[in-house]
Amino acid sequence: MSTSHIWFTPEGIEDLLPPQAEKLEFYRRELVDLFAAAGYALVIPPVAEYADSLLTGTGQDLAADTCQFVDQISGRQMGVRADMTPQIARIAASRLHAAPEHPLRLSYVGEVLRARSNTTTGSRSPYQVGVELFNQPGVAGDMEVLLLMLEAMEALGLAPVTLSLGHAGLIKTVIAESGLNEMQAEQLLDLLQRKARPEYTQWLHDNLTSLPYSLQAFFTDWLMLTGEAPQVIDQAKALLMELPDALRQIEALEQVVELLQGAMPDVRLFADLGEIRGYQYHTGMIFSTYVVNEHDQALPVAQGGRYDGMGEEFGMALSATGFSLDLRAMLDVLPPVERMGERVWAPMEADIALHDKVRDLRAEGYEVIWCRQLPTAGACLVKIDGEWVVKDDQA
Secondary structure, rough: OOOOOOOOOOOOOOOOOOOHHHHHHHHHHHHHHHHHOOOOOOOOOOOEEEEHHHOOOHHHHHHHHHHEEEOOOOOEEEEEEOOOOHHHHHHHHHOOOOOOOOOEEEEEEEEOOOOOOOOOOOOOOOOEEEEEEEEOHHHHHHHHHHHHHHHHHHOOOOOOEEEEEEHHHHHHHHHHHHHHOOOHHHHHHHHHHHHHHHHHHHHHHHHHHHOOOOHHHHEEEEEEEEEEEEHHHHHHHHHHHOOOOHHHHHHHHHHHHHHHHHHHEEEEEEEEOOOOOOOOOOOEEEEEEEOOOOOOOOEEEEEEEEOEOOOHHHOOEEEEEEEEOOHHOOOOOOOOOOOOOOOOEEOOOOOHHHHHHHHHHHHHHOEEEOOOOOOOHHHHHHEEEEEEEEEEEEE
16 A cells, blocks of 8 residues: 655745745845945855854844754754844954954845744745945944845835834933833833833823923824834924934934935835834844835835944954845745746757857856757757757747
8 A cells, every 4th residue: 555745844944946946046146246246245154053152142032033952063052043143243253353443344145044933924944135234333334234225125126115214222312311210111112112002101191200301292202203204303303302312313314314315215214213123232223124015015125223332242342234134035025037048958969069059058048958859849959051050940
């Protein structure tokens, strides 16, 4: 009796078959070439390394997502990367020894593995592509990365795009100036994370009188500081006039918006000053891009931000900003990829001129397939008057 076997991959870990695999590879090349043209050198970290290097700095929040095992050679705990950013920090600080006075531009690409499924895509094996810019502090660095992120959206054929801006440093400044104790600050961050307006209103009622008078109006309007970027920035500037540090951070956002309005007028600029994504490690501006799918749903594409001090655990604190995206998660919304040029069948014969002709055709973009017997229909290589030529019909 025959037994049939059905082989399954683990939940959230899937094969990529044609044409999806071809689409991923096509757009991977597009992005890598774009990053190289912008001066970003490609690095390829190992898929697994010692857990203590994967879970330091920006990787501290990845412990629950990191698949770990014991290295049979050293006996030390190892992990399969759940995110490539900590690896890039290690390479920049300990391998390339990035000098603080010289900007360092790195790009990266590769698959990561997560112990838990992504709540949005269901995948545990994102295909991560991104860049990191080290030692370029302030608006200049943020602007360079933002422009490259928007160019990446163009390379992916995604339009129109919405860019959402926030500022983790602004939130840290406001909380520091507010005098909130640790419990109050934790409650506030939780409410901001969940965008829980009714609960925030109650929290504000319970805590407003303990806040400095100069911040009460800002706290009152905080969750409403979201929308078209120019309007949100104008509102925030009016509310933070008495806090010089916070005002400087808002003005930095304003600079970026003005530059983007001139350089990328087709991009919708959105701001959310209550966004706390990556609050634990981001130190400055944060940003995300979104596109609308066929069901009128806004889908996140790329996200990034500034996290100065990156690499400190590896012996060299660096200013850093960057962005990344999951190329696998985007496959369904990316434009289809045209196959290679016309398919040509070639007879499998021991003829140097034939093999030269096959190489030439492939270099020109043809898809040439060897066969023992030429088909009766379709383009084929045939020998006519001593030369190999493409003939369209063998019938």
